[in-house]
């Protein structure tokens with residue numbers, strides 16, 4: 001496994017997991033009832049507007065089921081110069097899928113995105129980071145065999161990932177070829193890594209800590225991979241009743257993440273993950 005640090009990677013990435021307000025992991029909503037309140041197009045519109053205002057292109061990990069339900073959404077995202085990648089089809093955790101089911105979800109999503117946008121996705125992100133060398137070792141070979149070039153599912157955090165895992169992009173060798181792994185940004189501390197790259201941690205920790213972390217990544221030639229859900233920019237959107245703690249983790253306070261994100265996007269250099277991987281492929 002090779003770890004990558006280079007000047008070419010000294011820019012960051014904003015990534016968006018394209019799902020609706022009710023796609024909260026561990027919660028199985030009555031889909032038909034929820035679909036009466038689809039909000040994803042409106043929420044993605046807010047993300048696109050923010051990125052347009054800041055002059056930034058990002059990577060959008062689409063759920064296949066959302067792309068099917070909203071066939072204009074992926075073309076609309078692609079038309080603004082963003083990258084489309086895969087978030088699987090159903091939003092079930094990879095650990096809940098058989099290898100065969102995982103392969104079918106990957107292929108269905110890639111086929112649909114290719115029909116809708118004209119190109120197959122290079123990247124994959126598992127729902128709730130549910131990919132690991134220990135629990136789903138077969139999944140990396142499946143991704144490589146299907147032509148995926150990179151994964152962004154291994155988070156170096158306790159409880160939901162491997163706290164000893166790499167913070168740097170690195171290559172994973174599989175029997176079907178190699179994959180680049182791009183972990184999400186975290187803040188290293190003597191007590192462990194903090195989840196500052198997205199979700200509740202991005203909304204909770206001081207802004208100065210986010211800036212300091214991104215600057216640290218830049219100094220070391222590492223891309224800081226931020227992640228976002230459209231619902232986090234949609235403070236008026238509906239919410240599942242999950243209890244105070246889980247609601248905060250899923251949605252945050254009624255202020256949106258946009259006011260935190262905008263200054264970071266304006267100050268830094270951001271590129272889609274596909275372009276980072278392309279530059280490493282060319283260099284290696």
Ligand SMILES: [Zn+2]
Pocket residue numbers: 017019023087091126127128
């Ligand atoms: Zn998700």
